[in-house]
Amino acid sequence: xxxxxxxxxxxxxxxxxxxxxxxxxxxxxxxxxxxxxxxxxxxxxxxxxxxxxxxxxxxxxxxxxxxxxxxxxxxxxxxxxxxxxxxxxxxxxxxxxxxxxxxxxxxxxxxxxxxxxxxxxxxxxxxxxxxxxxxxxxxxxxxxxxxxxxxxxxxxxxxxxxx
Amino acid sequence: xxxxxxxxxxxxxxxxxxxxxxxxxxxxxxxxxxxxxxxxxxxxxxxxxxxxxxxxxxxxxxxxxxxxxxxxxxxxxxxxxxxxxxxxxxxxxxxxxxxxxxxxxxxxxxxxxxxxxxxxxxxxxxxxxxxxxxxxxxxxxxxxxxxxxxxxxxxxxxxxxxxxxxxxxxxxxxxxxx
Numbered sequence: 409x410x411x412x413x414x415x416x417x418x419x420x421x422x423x424x425x426x427x428x429x430x431x432x433x434x435x436x437x438x439x440x441x442x443x444x445x446x447x448x449x450x451x452x453x454x455x456x457x458x459x460x461x462x463x464x465x466x467x468x469x470x471x472x473x474x475x476x477x478x479x480x481x482x483x484x485x486x487x488x489x490x491x492x493x494x495x496x497x498x499x500x501x502x503x504x505x506x507x508x509x510x511x512x513x514x515x516x517x518x519x520x521x522x523x524x525x526x527x528x529x530x531x532x533x534x535x536x537x538x539x540x541x542x543x544x545x546x547x548x549x550x551x552x553x554x555x556x557x558x559x560x561x562x563x564x565x566x567x568x569x570x571x
Numbered sequence: 572x573x574x575x576x577x578x579x580x581x582x583x584x585x586x587x588x589x590x591x592x593x594x595x596x597x598x599x600x601x602x603x604x605x606x607x608x609x610x611x612x613x614x615x616x617x618x619x620x621x622x623x624x625x626x627x628x629x630x631x632x633x634x635x636x637x638x639x640x641x642x643x644x645x646x647x648x649x650x651x652x653x654x655x656x657x658x659x660x661x662x663x664x665x666x667x668x669x670x671x672x673x674x675x676x677x678x679x680x681x682x683x684x685x686x687x688x689x690x691x692x693x694x695x696x697x698x699x700x701x702x703x704x705x706x707x708x709x710x711x712x713x714x715x716x717x718x719x720x721x722x723x724x725x726x727x728x729x730x731x732x733x734x735x736x737x738x739x740x741x742x743x744x745x746x747x748x749x
Contacts, residue, residue: 419715420602426713427606432690434683435615440605444597447623451593451630458631 576642583633593630600643601626603714604650610709611654613674615683621657625650644723647716651706651724674698689747696746700739707732708739 427433436442513532520528556564572580579599582592604625609618628649636645675698678684697705706725710716718736722729 423602423606423713423715427609428685430690430693431610431713432685432687432694433606433609433615434685435605436683439619440601443605443619443622444594444601447597447601447626448594450623451627452590454627454631 572638572641580633580636580638580642589633596629596646597626600646604646607647607709607714608650608654610713611651611706612658613677613684614681616681617657617661621650621653624657625653628653640723641720644720647720647724692747696743700742703727704735704739704742707735708743711736712740 513536516532517525517528553561553564579592579595582588583596585592601622605618605622608621608625609615612618612621625646629646632649636642640648675694678694684690697708700708707721710721710724711718716724718729718732721727721732725732
């Protein structure tokens with residue numbers, strides 16, 4: 409190792425004199441010592457800069473990821489809510505269509521003029537609702553009550569409750 | 572790769588020993604690389620800049636060294652590329668026929684150039700060579716690299732390097748006595 413070092417020192421002094429004498433290249437005094445220190449300082453600074461850059465990148469990515477997560481969660485909740493609403497609306501429409509409600513009433517209503525729609529509604533839809541109510545046994549009690557005199561209403565109610 | 576290189580490389584790849592090993596590497600190659608770079612960029616200030624950039628690059632990229640070549644030639648390749656990149660940036664506004672003049676002008680502007688008769692004659696001859704001839708001659712004559720090492724650094728066939736070197740020596744000898 410010492411031999412290598414000696415050879416290296418010999419080569420260094422030879423290389424210096426060769427460049428100085430034949431090419432006229434001078435260097436400032438103590439250049440290599442100061443340059444070594446400068447390089448070491450710059451390398452460490454560069455290393456710290458790189459570390460800071462990496463840290464900043466990680467922080468930025470974390471923030472971006474968090475924002476994306478929040479947005480995605482928001483979109484997911486909103487979508488879920490919208491789907492539920494849509495389902496409930498669809499369910500209501502389906503229930504209406506699948507019920508015994510006469511589709512022709514709805515269909516015919518399309519051809520009724522605006523000023524006559526109220527009359528049409530009273531005639532057809534109210535009748536439909538009343539007939540539906542009449543077909544439901546428990547509701548008969550309520551419907552019958554409409555035809556009981558006010559004076560007899562209390563005894564009618566007691567009669568029903570005892571049943 | 573010789574034993575000394577293997578030991579220093581192992582240290583350089585070890586996170587806790589890297590900085591210390593880098594200091595050793597700097598000690599080993601600082602002068603050699605400085606002179607090599609100086610002959611390409613010519614002025615001291617430019618050589619100093621390129622030398623610093625070279626070592627920063629070495630420090631940052633040592634993990635990517637695969638050991639396919641020797642550590643020495645890998646380091647010289649980085650220095651060579653840095654120096655060439657540096658002068659290419661500076662040559663942007665110079666026409667090709669002015670290169671020889673530019674060589675001498677750059678040299679004379681440097682306060683750290685001692686323009687004695689011999690050195691000035693030497694540089695005049697060198698300035699008339701092509702960049703390839705000049706680099707090959709410098710690497711052998713001044714930096715004492717083997718033809719094999721030069722082939723690795725410059726990515727040129729070893730025989731081409733040999734013939735270019737001997738032809739260049741003949742050209743120079745015809746004008747000055749080495």
